[in-house]
């Protein structure tokens with residue numbers, strides 16, 4: 050087992066990783082930017098190293114500074130958390146070269162999933178259901194027109210280097226193909242330095258349901274059931290829950306088996322997520338695979354009573370997984386508490402938290418680095434806390450979430466708490482009647 054893990058991240062996830070390391074008897078190194086010198090991960094880690102100024106490109110994204118911090122502290126592994134360098138194949142490879150274990154995917158696995166057209170081809174070959182569309186990249190605008198005619202409108206053009214919502218165009222009719230082709234290509238070139246595009250049938254009002262998976266170094270793989278992430282706005286998830294209110298036992302088994310096929314197709318090592326779109330007929334299609342721990346891993350932990358960070362560390366250390374699948378026994382919901390003003394288009398609201406009181410009681414979990422007197426820097430994402438509840442049923446989980454939201458006091462900055470309170474009272478949300486289009490019409 051590792052003796053010392055460097056956490057190449059900040060905020061709640063850095064704290065989350067430190068907690069598991071402590072429970073496993075592993076020493077921790079926090080790295081921090083000058084903006085985070087007063088943060089809880091810095092206080093709670095065994096050692097802390099400043100790796101640069103507030104701007105991410107010179108600190109949390111600086112491979113040289115992070116490797117240097119690992120070398121001077123003698124860390125034998127690096128946990129990248131989510132975001133930042135967590136899906137950077139170059140970083141994974143450089144860690145390997147320095148004899149430091151990257152607690153995440155191997156460089157070739159990150160690359161296989163990072164190029165979306167390649168990932169899709171791999172999944173089709175493995176027998177994972179994919180959305181009908183072009184076989185590989187579009188050659189030119191005429192090819193786009195020909196493909197769209199075959200796929201049947203509406204279609205969606207996607208950047209092969211994209212993901213998470215950037216570089217996509219929905220096209221409803223042939224006369225709009227040319228404009229969409231030009232603008233999508235330009236956007237992809239500017240954002241990713243890669244203007245390759247592919248095409249799919251556009252699935253209207255799908256649900257976003259993802260399967261948590263794990264694979265070990267010996268070819269064993271398992272799934273840990275689903276999370277419903279349909280409540281999102283501009284590709285930012287707001288609420289996640291498991292089980293999905295749309296799920297059936299039969300669909301869970303089929304999606305779970307498809308996710309395991311995806312995992313095995315790339316000899317995946319570590320924990321990961323296979324994202325699917327599910328249409329109104331409960332037909333599901335592979336969308337992307339995330340080769341990292343995700344923000345919403347918490348709800349899976351609660352319903353299967355399992356520490357996913359510990360599992361990640363064990364797999365990286367070469368420990369075998371059992372290979373059995375995990376099914377939810379309870380219902381968990383997570384509300385992302387962001388320092389944003391929901392009545393002002395969710396505008397970021399950084400600044401000092403003047404007073405803070407967090408909810409508690411049975412079935413309430415809070416993952417946060419926030420405290421009274423903490424100043425939220427403007428340089429990073431606005432998520433300051435994850436409020437997670439777990440209960441016997443969905444109805445009880447919603448009631449518990451309402452109770453916990455009412456107890457949560459954060460003053461000095463605007464937060465998304467009032468938005469979540471309103472959502473928990475929405476009849477369609479309560480009925481489990483929502484898709485990824487929900488937030489387009491939900492009026493806060």
Ligand code: MV4
Pocket residue numbers: 180205212213214215249250251252253255256257279281284326336337485
């Ligand atoms: C789609 C789609 C409909 N049809 N692909 C958005 C993020 C990126 N991962 C892929 N996305 C979508 N791909 C086809 N063929 C709709 C979306 C989409 C979406 C997906 C998941 C969650 C929220 C979404 C919001 C808008 C669009």
